[in-house]
Amino acid sequence: MSDLAEVIIATGANQDHDVDFREAERRALANRDLLVAVGDYDEHCERARSAAAKVEYSMKWDRYTRQEAVERLAAENISPEDALRHVFGSLQRGSDL
Known part of the structure; x- marks a missing residue:
């Protein structure tokens, strides 16, 4: 979960979250073996x-x-x-x- 929290840049009520999607994708691919x-x-x-x-x-x-x-x-x-x-x-x- 810390991996997920670290790629979220900003959040706000009733608006899209600011997420570093490239970093999220990189981390997901790096953890692929865990699947x-x-x-x-x-x-x-x-x-x-x-x-x-x-x-x-x-x-x-x-x-x-x-x-x-x-x-x-x-x-x-x-x-x-x-x-x-x-x-x-x-x-x-x-x-x-």
Whole structure:
């Protein structure tokens, strides 16, 4: 946000803001690589939320315990070796969002 604030020269009510658009464009292009990281993070967060929602659904409607719901989700999505570690990690991250 500081990058954005630094290219705004002046603001006023009911008038166009005075913005250094060349500098704004330069900074946007310089930060282009961050778009990949932001996209990866958004995808990760969506998977974490989805995993948490699927477990909650299974617990409510299928009457599974949390452990059973997690194991079921893991078995559907990833290899048995990584299943519990991955799903519990996703659930934790999903609840942190």
